[in-house]
Amino acid sequence: MSDTIIIGESDSNFAKELSNYLGSGNFQILLIINPDEIIDRLRQDSSVVLVVLDTMLPSLDGYDLCKKILAHPDCEDFPVILTNSEGSELDRVLALELGASDFIKKPYNPRELLLRIKNILKMSHKSSANNDPVFKVGDFILDEKKHQVSVKGEEIQLTTMEFKLLLYLARRFGKIQLKAEILKEVWGYDNLARSRTVNTHIQRIRKKIGYMGDHLETIRGFGYRLK
Structure with a gap:
């Protein structure tokens, strides 16, 4: 069907x-x-x-x-x-x-x-289709249970907060996430004055995952999404 x-x-x-x-x-x-x-x-x-x-x-x-x-x-x-x-x-x-x-x-x-x-x-x-908490986009794989991220089979070393941020976006794949929501759910902040924290972590993640960073999309004036 x-x-x-x-x-x-x-x-x-x-x-x-x-x-x-x-x-x-x-x-x-x-x-x-x-x-x-x-x-x-x-x-x-x-x-x-x-x-x-x-x-x-x-x-x-x-x-x-x-x-x-x-x-x-x-x-x-x-x-x-x-x-x-x-x-x-x-x-x-x-x-x-x-x-x-x-x-x-x-x-x-x-x-x-x-x-x-x-x-x-x-x-x-x-x-x-999968019960395993594994998210895959192209050559990018995030394994929640193993707490691992890899690109083309090579493990990427992320900090705890970088991993939490990436996992948060992966669980909402394709959906735009407002900065305020990310700050509250990932960091526990209610103050948008700390929004630069999100920007900085996104930049670091992009740098670490190389060309796969293109899948981390910035929605100007709103937030981010993993696509």
Whole structure:
């Protein structure tokens, strides 16, 4: 059975364009704009792997629907991508605070959306298929049990906090993590004045893991993600 993606898009013409393009990527596409129908489908159809939501849906905006989806016990970590035509800093921050996996400003290229979907699902599938706490991206491997990180089989020496930071991002692969969240969860800080601490550790990790550092993405003004 093909993986299914639900698209909740207010522009019917663009929705059809997305459906045709994503369908070519071996996904089954469902175009649904009714919030209750989307939630019912998520609860009943195990083939659904991701939802793309326009924030301007007619009966319930995408932000509230995203919040409602992720509040359900069976969908706490469900991948949701939010989109809208404004794409302001406030919109992006709100999407991330709600737990969305990604946020894309409209108009966007369907190919970009497909690539983002594949990146998000890559680690999602690996996590569900493996009980071992091992994360792999290309030549990069993080083994939580062994407390080891390696690139091309060569072990990388990280400090305790560098490892904790990398593990935190690996567990949330593909999702943008705000600096405030990282500071609180990794260091236990509530003061954003210490945000430079995160920057410094990211720089050190990139230097140590070499070319694989490209997978540690800086989202300017927001935070970081492992992709």
